[in-house]
Amino acid sequence: MFRYVIRRILAAIPVMLIVSTTVFTLLFLTPGDPAGVILGPDATPERINELREQLGLNDPWHMQMLRWYGKLIQGDLGNSLSVNNRTVMQAIAERAEPTILLTTLALTVSLLIGLPTGIVSALSRGRVVDTLVMFVAIVGVSMPSFWLGLNLIYVFAVSLRVLPLAGYQGLDQGLGETLRYLIMPAITLGLAQGALLARMTRSMMLETLGEDYVRTARAKGLNQPAVVIRHALRNALIPLVTVVGLSFAVLMGGAVITEQVFNIPGVGRLLIQAIGRRDYPLVQGIVLLIALMYVLINLLVDIVYGVLDPRIRQSRA
């Protein structure tokens, strides 16, 4: 087990290296001059060149990258150009709360929707319920999240006026208030993932329900709930762990769009703002942090997977 964990960690390191190099290079190639952005349109070419020299922007690519890596290891992502007097880290930290809450809530929503419907669908395979659930699921997968969000806003905020139109209240205002602001965004973000999860759960369940050990369990007279929960579901859940891990990444990406729909001041909106204002250090920092989070979550999923399923530990030895 220990060796398995170490091996997974070692395999993640080159991925992280390539990821960070890609992020750096991508932003390095960006047209437009950060020095010009800082100084504004009235700056003289001499002044701009002076600042470029100061910021090290005149150095070649590999020098800039090595310097960037040196700072990165110390957790220094540079200073934001558009958020006043903030380092990139501070700017991101200030916006992290809504994004973390939104993503977690959306994952909860998708699990609450996906698992039960998938199981019910698998158990009533071929019948009307199954066909109906699967059709709703494929509609859910095809539904653009931002359109769903706009519809929810129109129904619950504009027409019925039961939920706030948009925006966010922090946890310091009380959990209830925060949830009131996050419930629509969480459904918007989580529904498509829930629909996908329902489809996956169904096919995993169908697979395990057809296994010999399930037939054996039935043959020895075990009742239906025990067969389904203890034998079929438990084994179907193992591959689903991977799916949930991947969901997290999709949700983190989707959060950018959802935050834009609902005006939530999270990391995603910060990213869009940073792109609009050509705040490259901030764009770089956010993209890098999200990608590294994703690598870490997948690493965690791999390890959990190994804990749950001894075959995985062995086969990758």
Next chain:
Amino acid sequence: MAQLQTQSQRQTQGSASASAVLPEALPTTAGRARRKQTFFDRFLRHRSAVLGAVVLLLVVLVALLTPVLMNHDPTLAVPQSRFARPLSEATPPAEGVYIFGTDNLGRDVYSRVVKGSQVSLVVGLGVSLAVVIAGTCIGMLAGFFKRLDNPLMRVMDSMMAFPGVILALAIMSVRGPSVGNVILALSIVDTPRFARVVRSVVLTLRELQYVEAAHALGVTNLRIMLRHILPNCLSPMIVQATFVFAAAVLGEAGLSFLGVGTPPEIPSWGQMLGDARNFLAQAPWTMVAPGAALMVTVLGLNLLGDGIRDLLDPRLRRQG
């Protein structure tokens, strides 16, 4: 765009085992003709596949017949008819009926939705074409040559380490809004997954006896790849390309919704929804048509992809 990724992940597993069955199915030209016939028959009996194909055909028709179908200039702002309700008459000197109303600038929503189908299809087609070509080359090389496998797949892995939206956003922020750049960004996002699928199929095919026999007869690597392996990768490739198409249509809409996709002068469904968002209370109709068009198009593609997969993958068919 990334919504489908876990689904395609699953596809990887499904298709790898399917491919092992396929080679036996295409021996002679006569057999091939018969098989095509039966595939088409089976396709027609698959209700959701037919539904998906019909929807897709309709969208293609709308895109091709755009000049005939539009009754207004989709980019012309008519200040005096801002926020006209659906089915209202245009105020002179403008004429005609605003079927789906007008937006905040007085542009006809119906004509913009019709015109928007073009960008969606161009991006969908462009991205799937680029992904199929790049993904097939990379997947084939990685699967066929053991030496190339590790380096190529590590690079693919790290590209997949970015959530799709984020990677596309980063690329768009570097390149600026344009249709070409949207295609480029989404192709880069979707290629690694496609390459994985191709690679996994090639890995199983490489070990089969007829490939070994070809090697023994001195057939060149290139010829083995093109004549013996590629044709047997086709079915998972077609399924995957359909999902890439759907993901690209959604992806373009998402980027345009965020204001970094297609430039403002080209009507796009996502961009229309982005505009509609700011005037939701005044003009809720501006979001109905573009959103519905987008959803129906993506739904059609997903139904078609699901259908083709059911028909091509015997293992899944058995599961019902």
